Amino acid sequence: MIIDNNFYMNLALNEAWKYQGLTYPNPAVGCTIVGKSSEILAVEAHQKAGAPHAEVNALQSAYYKLTNDKSILSLADSADIHNYLLLNHNNIFTKTKLFTTLEPCSHHGKTPSCASLIYELGIKEVYVGSPDTNVLAQNGKDILTNNGCSVYTKLLAKECDALLLPFKRSLEENFVYFKWAQRLNGTTDDGNVSSLESRTDVHAKRDVCDLLVIGGNTVREDRPKLDARLVDGKAPDILIYSREKEFDKTIALFNVEGREIFIESDFKRVKNYKNVMIEGTDTMYMMTRDIVDYYLCYLSPSFGGSKSFDVCGDKFDILNVTQESEDIIMWMKRI
Template identity: 30%
Template sequence: MQLALQLAEQGRFTVSPNPMVGCVIVKDNQIIGKGFHQRAGEAHAEIIALQEAGEQARDATLYVTLEPCCHDGKTPPCVSSLLQHSIKKIYIACLDPNPLVAGKGVESLRSAGIEVELGLLADQAIKLNQIFFHYITHKRPFIIAKWAMSLDGKTITYHSDDRNISCHASLVNSHHLRQQVDAILIGSKTATHDNPLLTARLVTNNMACKQPIRIILSAKGQLPLDLKLFDPSLPAKTILVTTEAVDKEWLKKIMDRQIEVLIVSTNTSGLIDLSHLADELGKKEITSVLVEGGRTTHEQFIQANLINQIHVYLAPTIIGSLENKRDLPEIELKMHDRDFHFTANYSESKYV
């Protein structure tokens, strides 16, 4: 099952809105077939493994990280193929919470006389697909908040020539995170101040990965029309989230640029209702959203109790003010229970 989980991981960048699934078939203590779900709409992990095993699959044991499907979707049901190949025993890590499956696959297999063991490495399997499980259960995207921060708590710099707080390795890691989500979201201030592309650029994978959808929040619109995010030639689409208070003339210019517009309700403060937004993004099969900022946008999502996970990059830097940004080359880190304790020399002391 551990190998099946490792195989499933290979679909992380390409299977959304489907779950990651891995499968291994064993007979006489030998692996005779293995596979993982590679893209939504393509063959499931069990089918790929069965194709590799061929006729040897009869009376074999199969390990799969998620309950096999038993309904017709974009591909035929996996349960039917398992029965046709006369699999003897199946180990399933966890049930599929999709209402179309939700235990029905296990029931069908057992009814056909196949021995089924459920729960092997279940915690790992559930964690692997936490985004899918959240989305399929709540019909809303799994929302991740991400920010970089200096030791003095700054999340932006004052230097136009050096806007990145974190180092290159952290930037690569953050782009790796971008590749895993369906969409990246920012507020209007970040869009104007940083003028970002919001694409995944710094890492590559063996499988072609789709670029994330870009989402901008602006209750009244009137953002500069020359923002990079409004370039229609960018990969994937840009969604402008706004309200009925938006400037209609400006909105027409945005729509002329082939930007998708999503109008949502406002909350009691006259701001975008983020709960309504989460519902609307769920309807668009956006299973995960990376909220990259800025600070106000993060605070609003936290106050709305919509954040499911956070990623914080803490840089060994003191931003201070415009004149005195300083990197701290030597950092000592200690742990006190769950607290981090940083020690660094801020200024040089000369003794001779």
């Protein structure tokens, strides 16, 4: 195995994909920091909106690794970590390299930008995957180069762009992903298909979705709640795709507070939302084929059930695959 800049960027990519679908309205971003002897000091990701950016998380971990100063680990707020680093860095970062899947932000909001933090800490080498085209945050590269930093762009650009696509789609129009859980033999029926860890991960994603789309038959048969109780999160609005408008209102999903429910026979409403999860099996898959950006499959390594995905001919690129406890989680793009 070759240990090179691609290797370090791949670590950042894999860490970031763990939080894909959880960072909305922010992008999923990963960051690796490598020390002066090429030692890996940190691999971190942006985990959710409001939490520190990937670079800040990585600089926090790297600072601890280099200094053994535990007090920085108690800081959770991005502004506090910024300030602590600026006051205490003592030039320990001057020979480190920073790898980030997305151009560091130039946005001075509650905290100074990541770009300014990076040059203030004396980091001289930054490797970037995707350029930031968001007008609020772009030009991080220029800030860095204007302050004596060498910036190398487009490292694993294709992979970093695939990681960033959900964010870009949510800015342009919306990001729509189709999520399903299946067994090895392709079945989706007969009780809980995936592990508790996988279902918890789905609930965490529902918590940051603003619309969940589901088929009327699934609602009638499964009587689901479709909330985010496993993470104590907010329940998304629901679009039930159904020609038949009558539903038994004692079905659990109708009795969750703070959500809107629409029963409609088309998908026009999807365009009013920015981060949309579609849950379903083959019928829903075929109907939403043209509006879906990415596919998210929770694959349980088991045989069982009887009702399998019955759709023909589609092929996917696997964008990321990870094993989370028992199951495999795959993000894919139809090709």
